[in-house]
Amino acid sequence: MDRRHFIGQSAAALGLLAGFSGQARANLQKAEILVIGGGYGGATAAKYLRLFSNNTAKVTLIEPNASFVSCPLSNLVIGGSRTLADLTTPYDNLSKRHGIKIIQDSVASIDADKKTVKLASGKTLRYDKAIVSPGVTLMMNSIEGLAQANQAGVTLQAWKAGPETVALHKQLAAMRDGGTFVISVPEAPYRCPPGPYERACQVANYLKHNKPKSKVLILDANQDVTSKGALFKKVWAEQYPGIVEYLPKYNVTAVDAKTKTIKFEVQDDIKADVLNLLPAMSAGEIAVKTGLANSNGRWVNVNWLNFESTAQKDIHVLGDSIQVANAMPKSGHMANQHAKVAAAAIVAELSGWEVNPAPVLTNTCYSFVNDREVVHVASVHQYNAAEKTFKPVPGAGGLSPAPSTLEGVYAWGWAHNIWADSLG
């Protein structure tokens, strides 16, 4: 080897290296990243893919709704103290401020082998990375007669905030004084563990002031209240005596729309005036259809470092659709946190870097027990490399000691900030 030869080789090696790092940057800039679903998970993922890539990644968000309506706080609309407009945020800041392409459409199918997505409108899009964040599907067939009762307008779920939320408030407002409003809770896991109990409080608060002879009956398929149990029970006893009745281990199996009768696995039938029946839930339909729901056919197993589906490469799944880790709730806050870990991991991967080996998640969840007072539950989840999962940190997190108006202010503070963090 002579000097010239050596210099030539070194130059070639340097060129190769420069090319390699340039290639990694190009991968990030060229990659087509499709985000399916613009809820707390998807919207946040789209925004943070842009932030974490210093606005270089190409991000498209596919969402059927024209604007975002928050499920958290929507129980206040059912109780009548807020309107849906209070909970609605437009999507346009994601395009105007962050350069995200927004397609208002839904996804008909995903071809994971060809890496394409077919939209309901018929168009096909190619992806290098897909983020699937479709929330939950309500399994209407899990309660006999529920689909028919829904069609007849007798039962409503209002578990995805929108027109049904307003319709359920109207049913409550139209109910006779002395009537019974039933909320049924499916077996866990389901979206928003404290949601049904908060809803019971909101309905009870309305009844207390407007129809005091009426009742809220909570029919719970679970052994006990699944979240903030002691706090909710204390509120029901102290603020809504004679209005809220809680019945655990009541598993609804059927409903008769004509007679408004609910049937159970074990107990006698119950008749009610307003029937808010929540069936079992699974991952969002598109996740199940794509074969991603590899946990019991209902939820999606993911790699916790990047939220990639264990069933399909380059499809990352967030939020309520995933099979959760220990003590991890299906909440909007958690979906937002999943999204940031996934977005950072995708940016790292496309840049040729190792993904963060020690991500952290938090959860905070506020429940209104009337129109002003709130209780919370909070937790912190650190990644455990030995067990390859997130684990709640012992000694961290916890509950409110009691309902307070201060936390009522913070609950709205949380809402305004998370809406801005996800969509602003």
Added chain:
Amino acid sequence: MRAKYLKPAILVSIYLGLNHWSAAAFAQNTDASNLYQRGLAATCANCHGTDGKGVVEGGMPLINNLTSEQMLTQLKAFKSGAREGTIMPQLAKGYSDEQLETIANQLGKK
């Protein structure tokens, strides 16, 4: 001729190679590590705003008026229990001291 150049060539090669690799690795590690730090600070954004810029008069205490030093002092006070609160004492206990320092460095007033 060959032998004369071989030895220095190897030395230069090792020198250049190491230098280049360590520089590349350093650049990569710095960028990656910045990303991890941004990711950690983003766990606060749900309540306190993207990059710590909270919604003004949104109902949540604002944190972007604190320097990194002031923020770290408050976070440690929440963690130790010296400062009372609602959610913050519970959340601060979930982070290591090093993580709290990273968060304060990321979100503190520059």
